[in-house]
Amino acid sequence: MYTDLEAELHDLFWNQEDVISELPLLEAFHEKKLSLEIGCGSGRLLLPLLENGHPIDGVEISADMTKLLAKNANELGLGLELEPEIHTCDILDFKTEKIYERVSIPAFTIQLLDRAGFEKTLRNVHDFTSNDGLLYFTSFIPWAEIAGELTEGDWYDDHQAKLSDGSTALCKTKFSINRLRQTLNRRHQYSVSHPVSGSSKKKQHRSTQDLQWYTYPEICLLLELTGWKVKQLITDLEPETATHPDAHLLTVIASKI
Ligand SMILES: C[S@@+](CC[C@H](N)C(=O)[O-])C[C@H]1O[C@@H](n2cnc3c(N)ncnc32)[C@H](O)[C@@H]1O
Structure with missing residues (x-):
């Protein structure tokens, strides 16, 4: 969980590191469909998506992060009273009546969960995603x-x-x-x-x-176990390039089986 100074400095350090931003991949993924970002933090990715017309809700475990999100949204003139819904809770406890068409878990958030937590998250997301819905996540190999x-x-x-x-x-x-x-x-x-x-x-x-961290064959197995299959693999955030065998970053887009 990101709290205190770790929450405050998150975006500053992250934006410095981003050689390639994940935002273009997310823009292409969300396609202005009803969406949810898991681990949305201070809105570093969610707010630009929202500004570009993607209807996207968020789930975030850290209240320090969601406070920063509200502050950042206000500075951008985005009123968050009604839309989007930002839920301050653990994804493992998250329940919703909504059915989402796109669910994203960018920026390595899945790696903060243990294996059992990741598996449970994949099952939870399956329950609140439409039958033709898609799941997106990015992980890294250190x-x-x-x-x-x-x-x-x-x-x-x-x-x-x-x-x-x-x-x-x-x-x-x-x-x-x-x-x-x-x-x-x-x-x-x-x-x-x-x-x-x-x-x-x-x-x-x-x-x-x-x-x-996960290897690609493990990800495929975990997805299959939880009712998903890989639709697309993108390595090192470069969708135009052939998948790289020594990739550091694995982005997976999965559909329901
Ligand atoms: C690496 S940060 C990414 C934040 C945001 N997606 C971004 O790219 O700026 C990971 C975020 O996931 C949140 N997080 C970690 N575990 C979580 C959980 N179990 N449920 C919901 N959010 C979680 C953290 O508090 C943190 O804000």
Whole structure:
């Protein structure tokens, strides 16, 4: 769950990292059909989709994130009183009377769930998606950690950015990996330091993330087990290019069996 400084700095760090944005893929996927984004965060992707005419609701576990979403929506002049519906709850507990035509889980959110949670989510989504509806999700394979290109157990500077008041935001990360179980534990230390007295930290926050990664054959099996089949695989967010055998990012679009 993203709270406190991790929530505040999420979009800043993410936008810096995005070599290719996921937004064009989501624009093509949602097709202005009745949609839901799972793990919608502060609306980094949901709000531009909404601005471009996609009717899209959101589910987000972190109240800090949905507060940021409401603030960002207000700044854009989008009233969120009626539409979209933003549900502050765990996707594992999410229930709805609506039937969605498109459900997206971008930005690696599925990897914050364990295997059982991912399976349960696939079953839940199946229940509230129309028969001709589609599911979209993106996950990553942490090749740098798997191959030992990053040193396990050492703190490294993961993200750094300047804030508008001249402060520096930093995220230090330390990881441990279980290659057998395909899990990656990441500990993060967030800080914002003042430009003049650089050593005195204004704000600090620590968090831990347990990430699960999946190979493509496993994804196919999990989908089949939960009533889905792969319609399209996109690697490294490049739909025009043939799928890459060493891909880092796997985007799957699935239809109901
Ligand atoms: C990597 S962020 C992506 C946020 C947003 N989709 C974006 O791209 O900016 C993952 C989001 O999923 C949320 N999340 C994690 N576990 C969740 C769960 N079980 N149910 C709902 N949201 C969850 C986190 O709080 C976080 O906001």
